Amino acid sequence: MINHLEGKLERLETHLNSIFNVGELSPIPDTPPPGETGPPALASTDPGSEDFDDSETEDPSAQQEPASASLPLNPVVPSMHGQYTAGILGETPCFYIPRCISDTGAGCNSGFSVSTEEGLDWVSRKAGPSHLDLLLGSMTSVPELTTFLPPRKLFGPFPRGELLTQLLQDYMEYFNVTFPIFTRAEIDSLFADNYADPQLHGPGRWTSIQVILAVAYLLPGSRGQPDHQVSALFMKGAMQTINELLLAPPDLWACKSIVVMAVGFLAMAAGHPCSSLISIAVQISNQLGLGKTAAQAGLSPDQVQHQRLLFWMVCAVDIEISYRFGLPPAQKEDIVGEAAPIDSPSSAYSVPIKDESGTFNLFDCSVELVQIRSQIIRQLYLTSAANQSFDQLLAVAGDFDQRLQTWLKKIPYDYRPDAGAPPPFRNLPGWSTLLFIHYTYYDCMIAIHSLIAMRGVDSAQDLISTHSPPVLAGFSNNPRVLLSTSLTSRAARASLALMKYLPADDIHLGIAYHYPSVAMKTLASSIIRSPRPAAEVYSLRMLYQAESYLSQKARDSPLEAIRRLWKVCTDCCAVAQRAVDSA
Structure with a gap:
């Protein structure tokens, strides 16, 4: 009985090794090699084993390795709709299409495999991409792996x-x-x-x-x-x-x-x-x-x-x-x-330029802003950037501020963040793209300058009195870093003012929810650091106005993101008010 179980375990281990290509283990044969003698797989050396009746019937097919388990698992990678990279295994069974029915104009004596790039293209043109996907799925399926997956379930009726x-x-x-x-x-x-x-x-x-x-x-x-x-x-x-x-x-x-x-x-x-x-x-x-x-x-x-x-x-x-x-x-x-640059995928991102002929593409500036945000994270917020000195921080922050201002000048004035006039969001077909551009710009400004504002640097005198002379070189190329406190608060107030343009659908609102919540926390933090100046009193008034607006929206709207944003605003108002009262 014990030998019987051990034999089963050995065959199961061999089978799993062949599926996952683990190591270089040789399969344990079910029968001895020619010229050698040995006990059969189910023989028992236990003298008491004859008292037990092993009623299990061994499946002969279970003792053989499946043919597909010996094939290398080189996948076929579909590259685009209707076009695929040829990578089918040479050992994989395939079908040949005669030239006489392929409309290629070649002779009838030769054919081409359906698994080649020419064959896949022919199947795509004749049967459609959906049938091509089904064909590729059957050619590259690995039965040993699919057996571990449960069958797909339908959780609800599909619309028609x-x-x-x-x-x-x-x-x-x-x-x-x-x-x-x-x-x-x-x-x-x-x-x-x-x-x-x-x-x-x-x-x-x-x-x-x-x-x-x-x-x-x-x-x-x-x-x-x-x-x-x-x-x-x-x-x-x-x-x-x-x-x-x-x-x-x-x-x-x-x-x-x-x-x-x-x-x-x-x-x-x-x-x-x-x-x-x-x-x-x-x-x-x-x-x-x-x-x-x-x-x-x-x-x-x-x-x-x-x-x-x-x-x-x-x-x-x-x-x-x-x-x-x-x-x-x-x-x-x-x-x-x-990565290579790209062109705009649609004319939906083109907006008309006021008093000028032509249009401006919002998609191009969005891609550039993504690149700037990526560098901000890597150079200011990753662990490797946390140990940099304050003069290095000033230099990096000043460089990013200049890059943002250069990016800003490329946008027409009517669509530019910080333009002063309300942007024409509702009058544009792709207005949500412009809204997220504005939100992202203000978020980048807060991310850059809040690191300096938290150090309490409001002027060059603050640097001279609290830091060594090498630090002064950090803002020589861009003195705007000395205005980090005011720039951070101004960006937060501008971001908060965009709340009246928040999307009405739940998924876009859930994505945009992050930006006003960051603005509220930024204003509350600024008030706590300096609760007396008139600018911070104005910021507190804006928080209360946002809280009143969101409370009304939360009562009228079933959207969960609005209620979450209202809760954040209520908490920010409470902590900011306590700071003002204690001052």
């Missing part, structure tokens, strides 16, 4: 007909403008025909369907209020495929769906899911080489640009998560520095 059309339209008009992850053609291919059948899609496509519907149910439209319960069901369906995405070969569908999932959790202020998901997206992005400057073989210029766009969207979400939750960016600095 007019409701589905409206949901997808809302997604493209409200969400995809701010986060251009999917193209219209990709949306159409995902939701064509019997899209709700999980057996027809690979893990990346199936997850994309789920997250698009989860986001669409949170957006405004003709449907009225957002449906959080239905949205949560589709997000739950997307989350159950995470293990499939990790085990499957990396592809664009997986990267896109994971980024949208990360944005969804970002709107909920859920730091741990955000950081975990964006790390996976960054890894897939780097494996696919989305940010490389050289165009990949077999891709059109539009497809290359879309891959680079996806790379920058991954970086933007990564930096946003780092800012909000105090985590280091998942993307490496050298990869961001080597």
